[in-house]
Amino acid sequence: MADPLLEFFTQMDIQGGVVVQGEYSPKFDLDLYIQNYRGRTRFDRLLLIGRSSVKLCVEALKAALAEAKRGRDTQRYRDVFEYLRVAAPNDPDAVFDKKWVDRQDVANHEETQRLLTELKGYKNNLVKESIRMGNEDLAKHYEAIGDLNAASEHYSKMRPDVSTAKHVIDVGKHLVRVAIQRREWSMVAPHLVKMTLGGQYPEEERNAQPFIRVASGIALLGQEKYWEAALSFLDADPNVPPKAYNELASRNDIAVYGGLLALATMDRKQLQSMVLENQNFRVFLEPEPHIRRAVTMFVNGRYSACIEILEGYRTDYLLDIYLQKHVSKIYAKIRSKCVVQYLIPFSCVSLDTLEKAFGSPERPIEEELAVMIEEGVLEARIDGLERLVNTVKIDPRAQMQASALVSAENYEKQAIERLRRMAIAAADLELMPTKKQGLHLPLGGDISFGDQEIVMG
Template sequence: MADPLLEFFTQMDMQGSVVVKDAPKFDLDLYIQNYRGRTKFDRLLLIGRSSVKLCVEALKAALAEAKRGRDTQRYREVVEYLRIAAPNDPDAVYDKKWLERQKLANHEETQRLLSELKGYKNNLVKESIRMGNEDLAKHYESIGDLNAASEHYSKMRPDVSTAKHLIDVGKHLVRVAIQKREWNMVFPHLTKMSLGGQYPEEERSSQPFIRVATGIALLGQDKYNEAALAFLDADPAVPSKAYNELASRNDIAVYGGLLALATMDRKELQAMVLENQNFRTFLEPEPHIRRAVTMFVNGRYSACIEILEGYRTDYLLDIYLQKHVSKIYAKIRSKCVVQYLIPFSCVSLDTLEKAFGSPERPIEEELAGMIEEEVLEAKIDGIERLVNTVKIDPRAQMQASALVSAENYEKQAIERLRRMAIAAADLELMPTKKQGLHHQLGGDLAFGDQEIVMG
């Protein structure tokens, strides 16, 4: 009899999902407690679909989370996954009574809120209309109708009366846009949350949410350096409940640290990560990120990679990082190899294999790819098994620079001698009274309205 779990992950693999065979370092219960809102279910479902070790545990937790909410479609989805992965589990059966009861309750609540909103509109009370749209939008979001939720959150904006209301509208719309993976829509909503410095307390409290949302949206668009800067600028003094519908404090440390390693040089990492007092607060619960950055800055590149490889499994189970882990890690590895080779003109492949070897890909093949992509300037000697770095000869570089300077000096000298000869012969180009001023067209003098005056 075939293993149901093996069959489940075979299907996931065929659908293009990431399958993680190793156990992560985090405890699932402690991990998921860092979040609130709909992201809890999304994260649990992703882990259930991806982690061989945590599959059933995560799917059962996602099922419990779905039943605590109102989204019947989510419940159907997770039961279907559980039915394939663990068909003998008692929860792998549809609770038809709950489904029918929840569908009826959702319909009744929708009608009630629509009726209330209609009454508020008839009374023309702006505050009531705003609250009516907010209640209806939150209801639509809770039942999974994100398009309707976004529509009614947007309808709140004309009726806002305070800075807090304006910020709340932006947060709602940003949260829905991120759930829908509409990264381009995140930025206009964030822009409209700006208060122009008129309400410093409200702006400070919303700053981490804005930075986290900006970073997530930029990460979704593969803009790693800009995303790193957003995460590195988050304010640690604001409680995590201000943004844990999107990410946790641990996530900010991981996202910011990894993206900084992938895109910044050693000086930038030292100044913007290790010496950044605000970001160091985020790094406290994720000390391995700080160690990895420190190793890179100190030139211990193989140790940096070893630390990160130990946590690859965890990052492959992150809802925002999963699709980017391979690319981010490849960028970090490439940077490490390039920095490692800088002091040397020649390094053996065996030495590089020992420092950066990976069971997935031979170092020679990796170096060839880096050279082809112009990330590394080097040549591989396959016979002697050496990597010869392409160095610029300082003497040749100095001579070339001197020749350019000499040519520029010669041109300037000839021009000055020409002007001196004209002045010595008492020849001048004088403007006529009609012209009044010299006209210069494309660098040449126009002689049409000029006369030569002999001294």
């Protein structure tokens, strides 16, 4: 008889999902992990783990099923039940609770109608604060039942009726949260901009700062803007309680996202100053000491140790809701940087030495180096006969000559521009400043436009 779990993950693989095999066990405890979050992201993370991890599949799907029943979104319950039914058909929890679904659907419909009626009454009374609260209650209800389009619409309708700084920030948080759930990365930045208060309310801005930084980093990560995303996470304020942003991410996530993206995009000096010596970010790194060790190893030139540390946590990152699609690309960037930095002091290195330092069972180092050379990441040549990698060193004399040619071209462009300006001045065709406004033709024949005047002679 076929193994249902094997068939389940075979289907997930066919559909293009990420499957983490059983021999690669995650390092986190599922119960402790999910306690770091609140809101709808709890379900999303549990479902992703259930669909991706062979070891945690059934446990995560059962936890997601229980999380769905604690909420009001019946479609989520139907979705996770279907996954659990296929993965573990004999599990006691794999029994569809039709009574709960029917009862919750009726309750959702009644609550929707009640809130719509209340909002209509508030609009008839023309009380702005009541209208704002009515739209907020209705939007939260739509978000809770999974109608994110309607939730976003009613959150947006709150804007004309806000009256305090807190209201402005709350509206922004609601819209950002919904945009991230819908994976509308490009919509996050405009909502975040509207949350800025221009320094008029420092306390509210300080409390909102971590949420803004985390949300901005997640959106930039989703758009593969890794450098900008790293700066956002590195700038988060650790003194604000996690409750301010744990609907999106935890303190551990900030450390992991910021550390990995910094390793992928920053050089050694930047890592030292912006990560290791960043007093605020060091607070986030405390619960994730392996990230700090990996960055330290890279800064100290121990590149193989850095890669080894990160490879030990690859499974955990493949089960992260925002990192999963980017793990391969981020790790490839970090490996490429390590190889390039390793080769800088040498003119020639054997392939066996590189294989020992950076070898991977999935891909021979020679093939990896060839791709790096083709993409222009590495300036080197591979000697397949002698099994050597010869780095291409820039001739200092040629570099000086090229720099001199560039300087000469720039000087020539500047000289031509100055001669042109002198000719214009000699022909009395200069644009002269004037206090006159508008376009008119004075008696002397001069034409004035805005604050400039063309003297016709």
